[in-house]
Structures are given as structure tokens and as C-alpha cells.
Amino acid sequence: MDSGDWRSVAPGYAARSNGQSQSASKSRAAAAVTHIEICASLTPHKADARFPQVPCESCMHDLRQLRDNLDGIRTQLGPRGRDVPWDDLRKLLDERRNLTTQVEQLRAQLKRGSDEIAQLKRAKQPADDAMTAMKAVGDRIRVMDEDLRGLEDRLTGLTLHIPNIPHPSVPKGQDSGDNVEVRRWGTYPTIGGTPRSHWDLGEALGILNFDRAAKMTGARFAVLTGAGARLERALINYMLDVHTGRHGYREVLPPFLVNRASMTGTGQLPKFEEDLFRLREEDYFLIPTAEVPVTNLHREEMLDEPSLPLRYTAYTPCFRREAGSYGKDTRGLIRLHQFNKVELVSFTTPSQSDEELERLTGHAEAILQGLGLPYRVVTLCSGDMGFSAAKTYDIEVWLPSQSVYREISSCSNFQAFQARRAGIRYRPAGGKKEAKPELVHTLNGSGLAVGRTLVAILENYQQSDGTVIIPEVLHAYMGGMTRIQKDN
RNA sequence: GGAGAGGUGGCCGAGUGGCCGAAGGCGACGGUUUGCUAAACCGUUGUAGGGGCUAAAACCUCUACCGAGGGUUCAAAUCCCUCCCUCUCCGCCA
Incomplete structure (x- = not known):
């Protein structure tokens, strides 16, 4: 192959099952459901339990x-609190x-x-x-x-409109220009001639089509066919297998529609409703990420400390309106209204969450390493972080056609922010008489965005003859196929 | 979609207008006993908000919370209305 020998850096993937030990404690925790006081109303004219359900005394900080400590919080928020x-x-x-x-x-x-x-x-x-x-x-x-x-x-x-306070280790800054690169992995592939874009390659191979997707739905949708569809499915299975088998996550297949309370719990609402697809007849939303249903698995629950950390992985499609992104990434699979993602979600005690963010980020990186895709990790600065996050690492994969690193995963520690909004607590174990419930810390990260992973494979593994080599770890998932050729 | 039964603390479960934040049990925690474990016995044990005290807690005190919201009443877990959820049967459906 003409794409260099950097792939040998990638560790082989060996399936092992060490995830069962968690399941027993998990069912105990799941049984420990508690109902906490709910009252605040965001849609005051409807007395419908599906709508508000926001713990009223605990919206942001207590x-x-x-x-x-209003001034202290204002200072810590810095430019993030400018709209408050x-x-x-x-x-x-x-x-x-x-x-x-x-x-x-x-x-x-x-x-x-x-x-x-x-x-x-x-x-x-x-x-x-x-x-x-x-x-x-x-x-x-x-x-x-x-x-x-x-x-x-x-x-x-x-x-509910006040964003989370940045973790002390987060670099201060205004926008993505102030993000800090942490590390790089892998070597750029050697591609004969000018690297072709994934849409160019994919359409030529007959595995990717945008015109037909526009016909059946509209702009920013795509159809995968043949080896393209198979590759997407292979990636989903590979990722889930690594996370459940090697990394010890419990697989979840959640609903893809959630109610307003769930969206409020993880912080998408009330501030970012225009980014979501919403049903006409029910107050349900299409999930923009599996983070929403999976984090809300334990909304308004009291977890046992021994059951922590709880680690879940979930494949779901994700739906985003991409309002305000007109003109950005209009071609290709990079920015679609619907895309597939395998997500990692973790619930920990406050003292463990810093370490858990590193671990979780490493689990996402392991996928890229297994696939032999070069990437870098950056720490988002305070101004570039999402609303709910206290600290975020973005993992960016190398795209040869654009000679840039593009985000393929975002791993965040939300500390108690989502837990407070969603009422997710645990009772500290053992200790003395002190056993007051505390809020858990929640974390999540993409492990990985599947469509963008497919993009990275097409572009990094493209050959001068227009075919695409399939990374070795996927061969079994591809029914033995090792190379994508036209119309297969 | 139609008919019916339910929703009470960490869990199970009693409670049909006041003396009920709620019997009893389980669990957990502390103690007695014990060579150790178990058992037995005694005690403690919800969450949140306001105020007081405090460096902060502990603590004291008031208030709210029995699926959610509203109503009746001097007074609501209890009566009435609406909604949500769960279960059973019927219909429909993959």
C-alpha cells in the first residue's frame, strides 16, 4: 500500500469481556429510584408532566x-456569563x-x-x-x-440560562484560536498525487450519494449504499465491541426521541431549542446526541456509591438542525442533519471525574488508533466550550484533502451541572454518619462520530487508483472485504 | 383507541378530612453480646427551602414535599377536576 507504514503504530484489537462485573451493581442502582421535588414550569399554561419537570430549587447552582457568591461565580464565568x-x-x-x-x-x-x-x-x-x-x-x-x-x-x-463554570485547568480564551493542542498521534498517509475529497471518492465508488438524499429529504442528508453502508455499520459494530469488550462500558439502545425534561436535564434546553428537531404533535425532540437519553437514564435517581462509576456506550443516530451554519461544510458528510454516533457516557463521584475525563478521552482515541487514523487532541479554551461543559477535549482527525484536523470526538466533564439539572445523585457509602446525598459528576464523549470516521477512512486510505483500503480491524466486520472498489 | 386497577420514604407496604412527615417491615448506620462470622437485642436513619448560630459545619427552628398541576375546606396523603406514568383486558399494529 502506498499510504505509508505509520499504521503499524496502531495496537491490535483483542476482544475480551470484562464488562460483566458492573451489571449486577447496575441493576441495584437502577432499582434505587427516588422521586424528588419537581415544580418549575417553563410552559406554564400546560399542566402536563411531560413538559417541565425541572427540579425547581436546583437549576444551576443551588x-x-x-x-x-454571585460575584465570585460571575468572575469565574468570565466572558461566558456576559448574557446573564x-x-x-x-x-x-x-x-x-x-x-x-x-x-x-x-x-x-x-x-x-x-x-x-x-x-x-x-x-x-x-x-x-x-x-x-x-x-x-x-x-x-x-x-x-x-x-x-x-x-x-x-x-x-x-x-437555566447560566452556563457551567470552567474547570480551573481550562485555558482562558475567546474562541477556537485559543484552544491548546495536547498531543498528536499517528503519521500522515503518503498519497500519490493530490488527495481527493471523500465526496469525490465516495460518489466515484458508487457508495455515497447526495443528490438522491436531497430528492427524498433535502439538503444536508446523505445516502450510503453498498460497501459504504456496510462500512458505516462495520464502524458502529467495531466501536461498540471495543467499548463494551475492552473498555468495560455497558451497551444501551435508547429512544431516539426524548421529552422536554430530558433535554433540559442535559442542558440543550431551554437555551438551544432552535438547534433541535421537534415533533409537531407531541412535545418530543429528536436527540442531537446519545448523551441526552443516556445521561437521562438516571434522571431523578439516587445511585449507590459502590455502583459508580457507571459507564455506558450507545449507538444512536443524531439529529441537528444546524441553524446558523449555512454555507459551512455544505459538501460531503461532515455536517449533516442526521448522522450516526457511538457515545460514551460516565457517571462518577466528584473526586473521580477529572481522572475519568482522561480515561474516557483515551477510550475514544483507542478507536482512532485501532483504525490507524492520525489525530490530535486539543483542550478547548473557556470561550469555545459548550454551554454545559466544565472541561472539554476535542479529538480531531486528519483529513488529507483539506490538510486540516477536523473534530471527530468531543469529550467533556460536566461535573455537577447536568446532575443538578437532572437530579442525579448518589449516597456516599460507608463513612461515618455523614451520608448526605451528593450530586454525581457526568461525563460524555463521542467514541466516535461514525460518519466523520468514514470520511477519514476514505480520505486517509485512498489509493492512487481511486480504491480505498479497509483498515485491518474492520475486515471481519466487512465480511472479509479488504478494499472498496467501484460499485461493491 | 375502549374498559378497569394502581402510583405513599433508599426499598416493600399501611393509612378515606385534624392528634400523619406518615404505622409496620426490609435495608443501611451506631451499639450490646460473640473466639470469628451469623443470629438476637437496643438505638439512629427522607429530601429540599427560609431563618438563627457559625470561619464553615454540627446544631436549633420554621416551611414544603405521599406521581404532576389545579380546586374545595379553618384544615387534604385522604374529597373533586385535569394531566402524566405503570399494570390487566379488548381493539389495532411491527
């Missing part, structure tokens, strides 16, 4: 921490506290009064005066309660 109306927030927090205190005092009064009435009645004494008085108190409470509810709705609305 409100006490937010109130006590800090003054309104402070005012709302104070107003809520004042009103809460008043309402609760009135309620205590009402409770005492009602108890007295009960005693009078039992003693067969007249209680009309007390009942009249308590009716007045009750009416006052109802009025104030309504005000308080309005305050809390506004407060929830604000806090």
Missing part, C-alpha cells in the same frame, strides 16, 4: 450558593427570600390556628371565630403564593 442579567438575578434572589419568609410565617400561623380549631371541635366548643380568622390568613397566603410562584418561574428561567 440558589443559596448563587446568592452568597446579574442585577435582575440578584434582585430576584432577594425578593424570593423575603417573600418566602413571609409566606412561611403565615403558614405556620395557619397551621397553629387549624390545630386549635381541631381541639375546639373535639371538645365540642364553638370555633367560628377562629375559622373566620384563619380563612383570612388562608386567603392572604394564596395571594402571596401566586407572587412567589411567579418569582420562582422567572428565577428558574434565568438560572
Whole structure:
């Protein structure tokens, strides 16, 4: 082959099963479902449990921490917090506290009064005066309660729009130009002549078609056929097998539609609704990533500490509206409204999450290494990170046709951000009497974006005759096929 | 889609208007006993918010929470309405 000998760097893949030890503890944890208080309403006109379900007292930071340390949080957020109306927030927090205190005092009064009435009645004494008085108190409470509810709705609305605080190790910066490269792996392939783009190669090989996808659906969709479809499926199976077999993840096949509460739990809502596809008749959304359903596996649950870390891997298609990306990556498979992805999701204790991010990133890298695709890892700067992340590594694969590294995986530690919004907690094990539930830390990463992996294979393994060599680890998944030729 | 039965704490489960944050059991934690383990016995054990105390906790106190939301009432786990979810039967469907 004429693509160099760098492939020998790649370690061979040996399937082993060491994932079962987790399953027993997992079912224990799954049984430990708890129902926590839910109230805040984002769609206040519909009393439908599918819609809001946002834990109201715990939207972003706990409100006490937010109130006590508003300026500190503002400083830590830096430019990420520029859209937050800090003054309104402070005012709302104070107003809520004042009103809460008043309402609760009135309620205590009402409770005492009602108890007295009960005693009078039992003693067969007249209680009309007390009942009249308590009716007045009750009416006052109802009025104030309504005000308080309005305050809390506004407060929830604000806090749900505050992004996560960057991890201390995250470089400060404005945009992708300030990201920091961490490491590189692999060697660039030697390609005779000018490297062809994957769409050029794929269409010539008869395995990739965009016109027909546009016909049946629209722009930013693709059809894979023949060896192309087979290669996509092979990659999905290879990735899942490595993650379940070698890396110890538990496979999940979740729903591809989720409700509003799940989207809010992981942070896609309320801020990024325009990026999502939504059904017309139901308040369901097509998932933009498996992170959403898989993280929400444990929404509003109490996990056992011994069951942590819980590691899941899931293949799902992903659906994104790509609003605002007009003109970007208009050709090829790089940016589609629908693409396949194998995702890694992890739930850990707070003390383990830093280490888990490194581990998880390594698991994603292992796929690229197995496939012999050159890549680099970059740490996103504070300005380039997603809304919910505390720290993110992007893995970028080498694309010879463009001579650039393109994102193929994004691995993030969300710390307690998603756990707080989604109510995912664990009870610390053992210890002394201290066993207060704590929020877990959640992490996830692509392991990998399948379509982009197919792109990288086509481009990095292209031969001067227009055929494409199939990486060795996929041969078995391809029914023995070792090379993609025209129309196979 | 039609008919019915349900949803209570970490788990199971009692509770049909006040003395119920909720019996009883399981689990967990602490202790007694024990050569060790087990058993037995005694005790503790929900979450969140406000206030007080504090460097912070512990702690004290008030309030809320029995699927969700609303209503009736002086007072709701309990009565009424709407919704969600689960289970059973029928229909339809892969």
C-alpha cells in the first residue's frame, strides 16, 4: 500500500469481556429510584408532566450558593456569563427570600390556628371565630403564593440560562484560536498525487450519494449504499465491541426521541431549542446526541456509591438542525442533519471525574488508533466550550484533502451541572454518619462520530487508483472485504 | 383507541378530612453480646427551602414535599377536576 507504514503504530484489537462485573451493581442502582421535588414550569399554561419537570430549587447552582457568591461565580464565568442579567438575578434572589419568609410565617400561623380549631371541635366548643380568622390568613397566603410562584418561574428561567463554570485547568480564551493542542498521534498517509475529497471518492465508488438524499429529504442528508453502508455499520459494530469488550462500558439502545425534561436535564434546553428537531404533535425532540437519553437514564435517581462509576456506550443516530451554519461544510458528510454516533457516557463521584475525563478521552482515541487514523487532541479554551461543559477535549482527525484536523470526538466533564439539572445523585457509602446525598459528576464523549470516521477512512486510505483500503480491524466486520472498489 | 386497577420514604407496604412527615417491615448506620462470622437485642436513619448560630459545619427552628398541576375546606396523603406514568383486558399494529 502506498499510504505509508505509520499504521503499524496502531495496537491490535483483542476482544475480551470484562464488562460483566458492573451489571449486577447496575441493576441495584437502577432499582434505587427516588422521586424528588419537581415544580418549575417553563410552559406554564400546560399542566402536563411531560413538559417541565425541572427540579425547581436546583437549576444551576443551588440558589443559596448563587446568592452568597454571585460575584465570585460571575468572575469565574468570565466572558461566558456576559448574557446573564446579574442585577435582575440578584434582585430576584432577594425578593424570593423575603417573600418566602413571609409566606412561611403565615403558614405556620395557619397551621397553629387549624390545630386549635381541631381541639375546639373535639371538645365540642364553638370555633367560628377562629375559622373566620384563619380563612383570612388562608386567603392572604394564596395571594402571596401566586407572587412567589411567579418569582420562582422567572428565577428558574434565568438560572437555566447560566452556563457551567470552567474547570480551573481550562485555558482562558475567546474562541477556537485559543484552544491548546495536547498531543498528536499517528503519521500522515503518503498519497500519490493530490488527495481527493471523500465526496469525490465516495460518489466515484458508487457508495455515497447526495443528490438522491436531497430528492427524498433535502439538503444536508446523505445516502450510503453498498460497501459504504456496510462500512458505516462495520464502524458502529467495531466501536461498540471495543467499548463494551475492552473498555468495560455497558451497551444501551435508547429512544431516539426524548421529552422536554430530558433535554433540559442535559442542558440543550431551554437555551438551544432552535438547534433541535421537534415533533409537531407531541412535545418530543429528536436527540442531537446519545448523551441526552443516556445521561437521562438516571434522571431523578439516587445511585449507590459502590455502583459508580457507571459507564455506558450507545449507538444512536443524531439529529441537528444546524441553524446558523449555512454555507459551512455544505459538501460531503461532515455536517449533516442526521448522522450516526457511538457515545460514551460516565457517571462518577466528584473526586473521580477529572481522572475519568482522561480515561474516557483515551477510550475514544483507542478507536482512532485501532483504525490507524492520525489525530490530535486539543483542550478547548473557556470561550469555545459548550454551554454545559466544565472541561472539554476535542479529538480531531486528519483529513488529507483539506490538510486540516477536523473534530471527530468531543469529550467533556460536566461535573455537577447536568446532575443538578437532572437530579442525579448518589449516597456516599460507608463513612461515618455523614451520608448526605451528593450530586454525581457526568461525563460524555463521542467514541466516535461514525460518519466523520468514514470520511477519514476514505480520505486517509485512498489509493492512487481511486480504491480505498479497509483498515485491518474492520475486515471481519466487512465480511472479509479488504478494499472498496467501484460499485461493491 | 375502549374498559378497569394502581402510583405513599433508599426499598416493600399501611393509612378515606385534624392528634400523619406518615404505622409496620426490609435495608443501611451506631451499639450490646460473640473466639470469628451469623443470629438476637437496643438505638439512629427522607429530601429540599427560609431563618438563627457559625470561619464553615454540627446544631436549633420554621416551611414544603405521599406521581404532576389545579380546586374545595379553618384544615387534604385522604374529597373533586385535569394531566402524566405503570399494570390487566379488548381493539389495532411491527
